[in-house]
Amino acid sequence: MSSEVVQKAKLAQAAAAIMNKMTTAQKNEALNTMANALIENQQSIIEANALDLERGRQQGTASSMLDRLALDEKRIVAIAEGLREVVALPDPVGELLEQFERPNGLRVEKSRVPLGVIGMIYEARPNVTVDAVGLCLKTGNCVVLRGGSAALESNRQIVSVLRAALEKTALPADAIQLIEDSDRASVNEMLKLNGLLDVIIPRGGASLIRNVVENATVPVIETGAGICHTYVDESAQFEMASDIAFNAKVQRPSVCNSIETVLVHRTFAESSLVRFAERFTAANVELRGCERTTALLPQAKSASDEDYATEYNDYIMNIRIVDDLDEALAHISRFGTKHSECIVTENADNAARFLQEVDAAAVYHNASTRFTDGFEFGFGAEIGISTQKLHARGPMGLPALTSTKFRIYGSGQIRG
Amino acid sequence: MSSEVVQKAKLAQAAAAIMNKMTTAQKNEALNTMANALIENQQSIIEANALDLERGRQQGTASSMLDRLALDEKRIVAIAEGLREVVALPDPVGELLEQFERPNGLRVEKSRVPLGVIGMIYEARPNVTVDAVGLCLKTGNCVVLRGGSAALESNRQIVSVLRAALEKTALPADAIQLIEDSDRASVNEMLKLNGLLDVIIPRGGASLIRNVVENATVPVIETGAGICHTYVDESAQFEMASDIAFNAKVQRPSVCNSIETVLVHRTFAESSLVRFAERFTAANVELRGCERTTALLPQAKSASDEDYATEYNDYIMNIRIVDDLDEALAHISRFGTKHSECIVTENADNAARFLQEVDAAAVYHNASTRFTDGFEFGFGAEIGISTQKLHARGPMGLPALTSTKFRIYGSGQIRG
Numbered sequence: 093m094s095s096e097v098v099q100k101a102k103l104a105q106a107a108a109a110i111m112n113k114m115t116t117a118q119k120n121e122a123l124n125t126m127a128n129a130l131i132e133n134q135q136s137i138i139e140a141n142a143l144d145l146e147r148g149r150q151q152g153t154a155s156s157m158l159d160r161l162a163l164d165e166k167r168i169v170a171i172a173e174g175l176r177e178v179v180a181l182p183d184p185v186g187e188l189l190e191q192f193e194r195p196n197g198l199r200v201e202k203s204r205v206p207l208g209v210i211g212m213i214y215e216a217r218p219n220v221t222v223d224a225v226g227l228c229l230k231t232g233n234c235v236v237l238r239g240g241s242a243a244l245e246s247n248r249q250i251v252s253v254l255r256a257a258l259e260k261t262a263l264p265a266d267a268i269q270l271i272e273d274s275d276r277a278s279v280n281e282m283l284k285l286n287g288l289l290d291v292i293i294p295r296g297g298a299s300l301i302r303n304v305v306e307n308a309t310v311p312v313i314e315t316g317a318g319i320c321h322t323y324v325d326e327s328a329q330f331e332m333a334s335d336i337a338f339n340a341k342v343q344r345p346s347v348c349n350s351i352e353t354v355l356v357h358r359t360f361a362e363s364s365l366v367r368f369a370e371r372f373t374a375a376n377v378e379l380r381g382c383e384r385t386t387a388l389l390p391q392a393k394s395a396s397d398e399d400y401a402t403e404y405n406d407y408i409m410n411i412r413i414v415d416d417l418d419e420a421l422a423h424i425s426r427f428g429t430k431h432s433e434c435i436v437t438e439n440a441d442n443a444a445r446f447l448q449e450v451d452a453a454a455v456y457h458n459a460s461t462r463f464t465d466g467f468e469f470g471f472g473a474e475i476g477i478s479t480q481k482l483h484a485r486g487p488m489g490l491p492a493l494t495s496t497k498f499r500i501y502g503s504g505q506i507r508g
Numbered sequence: 509m510s511s512e513v514v515q516k517a518k519l520a521q522a523a524a525a526i527m528n529k530m531t532t533a534q535k536n537e538a539l540n541t542m543a544n545a546l547i548e549n550q551q552s553i554i555e556a557n558a559l560d561l562e563r564g565r566q567q568g569t570a571s572s573m574l575d576r577l578a579l580d581e582k583r584i585v586a587i588a589e590g591l592r593e594v595v596a597l598p599d600p601v602g603e604l605l606e607q608f609e610r611p612n613g614l615r616v617e618k619s620r621v622p623l624g625v626i627g628m629i630y631e632a633r634p635n636v637t638v639d640a641v642g643l644c645l646k647t648g649n650c651v652v653l654r655g656g657s658a659a660l661e662s663n664r665q666i667v668s669v670l671r672a673a674l675e676k677t678a679l680p681a682d683a684i685q686l687i688e689d690s691d692r693a694s695v696n697e698m699l700k701l702n703g704l705l706d707v708i709i710p711r712g713g714a715s716l717i718r719n720v721v722e723n724a725t726v727p728v729i730e731t732g733a734g735i736c737h738t739y740v741d742e743s744a745q746f747e748m749a750s751d752i753a754f755n756a757k758v759q760r761p762s763v764c765n766s767i768e769t770v771l772v773h774r775t776f777a778e779s780s781l782v783r784f785a786e787r788f789t790a791a792n793v794e795l796r797g798c799e800r801t802t803a804l805l806p807q808a809k810s811a812s813d814e815d816y817a818t819e820y821n822d823y824i825m826n827i828r829i830v831d832d833l834d835e836a837l838a839h840i841s842r843f844g845t846k847h848s849e850c851i852v853t854e855n856a857d858n859a860a861r862f863l864q865e866v867d868a869a870a871v872y873h874n875a876s877t878r879f880t881d882g883f884e885f886g887f888g889a890e891i892g893i894s895t896q897k898l899h900a901r902g903p904m905g906l907p908a909l910t911s912t913k914f915r916i917y918g919s920g921q922i923r924g
Contacts, residue, residue, distance in 0.1 A: 112865065194886060198875055207897050290897050309722050311898045332920040339922035447915045449528065451624065459614055459918025470610060481623050481706050481911035482727045483899040495897035499863045502875025504748040506755035
């Protein structure tokens with residue numbers, strides 16, 4: 093009489109013992125087989141996706157959301173290609189991290205092992221389903237997927253194709269589990285599955301992540317929320333500061349590593365803020381500012397503390413003029429979410445202080461915060477960007493999906 | 509109008525910004541100053557401890573508990589010596605873990621940084637207070653201590669001495685905070701202090717740890733519970749198997765890395781179980797066994813599944829006879845807590861399978877599980893033994909008290 097969630101988590105746990113024994117070659121073959129299967133079965137996936145899209149349209153879902161949900165041949169080819177790229181990445185499992193011998197002759201090895209069973213809780217982007225499966229299986233893990241209900245038909249068909257593909261390989265099909273119960277209770281049940289799930293990774297908006305962090309008893313890797321800043325120091329070059337801040341705000345405002353606020357040193361503001369702001373206004377970025385900013389920029393509205401504490405994910409940006417680096421650091425400490433922060437400066441001492449003192453996953457000198465990304469860092473893959481300090485911090489590649497194990501080789505040693 | 513817990517956590521958070529800038533030399537000087545202060549003020553600490561002991565006696569506290577609580581000159585000298593030993597250990601903060609350059613010229617460095625503010629929730633051993641302070645401060649962290657109420661007077665005096673010592677150094681006294689509110693509500697308040705505490709480390713009995721894991725929204729490093737096994741394989745040498753199992757059970761039954769159950773291959777049992785068991789019975793270890801065991805050993809009671817799932821922490825041990833390695837692995841998978849597991853065998857294939865397939869922090873071939881310990885592993889210190897798979901697994905030394913930060917050096921790079 094156990095629920096779908098418990099039943100499927102138990103199947104995944106049983107499969108984890110098999111996954112733990114799979115070689116890199118076996119795992120790679122499975123990923124390639126799954127990639128082929130996605131291409132061969134793309135028609136059935138597109139048909140299932142059409143059902144999700146139709147339901148979404150009937151429910152009045154926003155077109156930007158429908159676009160994230162939509163699959164076509166081109167997108168499925170790209171998703172399959174993503175699996176093949178993971179094949180090409182080195183397998184972290186088995187990597188020997190430490191090795192030492194104790195005076196009593198005990199030989200200790202610490203090496204990477206799979207985490208076990210990973211719970212993924214995410215929203216309505218079906219590509220995340222395949223990405224998560226590829227990354228989890230490559231690292232010898234099983235995955236219990238709980239995607240958004242808006243993508244349920246798509247996810248069902250994708251998982252059916254992927255599981256059927258695994259049947260042709262050494263990997264157990266039960267390594268992939270999809271929770272089809274779209275009631276929120278199924279999420280909350282996953283959050284308490286200590287002993288069956290080893291970790292939960294939430295991916296999605298702020299409210300999804302907050303629900304996971306506040307209710308999970310299973311260990312969580314928190315991802316996401318980014319209130320990021322660019323601080324333009326007194327000695328910043330105008331062109332560089334303008335390019336970096338504009339890129340960080342405008343290139344893709346909806347993502348976590350884009351910025352919400354520019355902090356500007358008063359000397360730079362006096363000489364250049366009007367010209368600096370023009371480019372944003374021309375790009376239809378709504379500006380909100382401190383009192384000194386609104387005095388200089390007629391187009392800027394007044395910014396409140398609430399504005400400074402908001403992740404807009406939109407064409408809105410705060411500007412605050414500060415007297416010095418200390419004031420900038422204090423603002424970031426108060427309003428930042430420890431994701432990505434940048435200083436633009438020609439002053440090496442100020443850059444060093446900023447990079448040392450700002451408490452964030454990624455701290456930049458003279459580069460856009462938009463680079464906080466597993467692919468941009470060269471990891472070849474990304475399961476998310478950790479905004480917590482435990483286990484992994486910043487962009488997470490394959491090693492973040494592993495734990496470690498001590499193996500100790502003795503010849504009868506006992507403790508005295 | 510904020511509580512003691514919030515007020516003190518905020519003081520710690522403010523101090524964390526200063527701690528983040530301290531050099532290794534400054535931190536070591538502070539640890540030495542604290543060690544000296546403990547010796548100089550031992551009389552005041554012993555007096556405060558006497559109040560705790562007196563209250564404990566009046567409340568009918570067990571003598572074993574009173575012994576853990578008691579401080580005398582010798583113990584204080586040992587505690588101070590522990591601080592000096594931490595001084596001698598390498599400082600992990602600042603260690604460069606990765607460094608790479610991207611094709612666009614971005615230079616990325618990943619290095620160790622302090623976690624920030626660590627919440628310690630523990631029971632009535634005042635030495636943990638000093639140990640935790642030493643390890644947290646050496647790694648540039650602040651610590652919010654919530655010890656057991658039975659040790660409140662002792663902890664108050666110790667923390668007062670340590671904070672006064674810090675006043676003479678570069679480190680902020682506010683890096684050490686003691687929660688004096690002995691109501692359990694103060695613990696539960698700590699568990700929800702996201703944004704003020706970066707991690708909580710519980711140390712204590714099963715119910716304390718369960719409360720933390722079930723109620724914390726702050727990330728937790730779970731420590732503790734150990735249902736550990738020794739599997740005596742068909743080819744095990746009798747003397748070695750006897751020594752290892754006896755050491756793992758009897759040397760210190762109250763700790764997490766002692767064993768609760770011995771699994772014995774049927775061939776070994778047929779030839780040697782009677783002799784194997786005699787040594788335990790002679791040492792007053794109560795034996796409980798499966799049906800085949802009780803048939804061989806008249807002194808053994810019958811063991812239930814509940815027995816196999818109990819961490820006795822006492823002179824009680826289960827014995828179960830198994831047909832083969834698979835049955836031993838299945839038992840450990842069902843009843844183990846993923847702490848420490850051992851196989852005694854002369855068969856290299858079986859040893860390799862056991863070390864690969866058992867999912868635990870530490871897996872031993874031919875050595876006692878009692879070695880799962882930061883000092884025995886040569887880490888020079890231990891903040892606890894992690895029984896979870898995230899962040900750290902097994903004995904945790906100083907590096908487990910750090911996180912990482914990416915520092916990215918650019919020359920105006922923006923994302924295309």
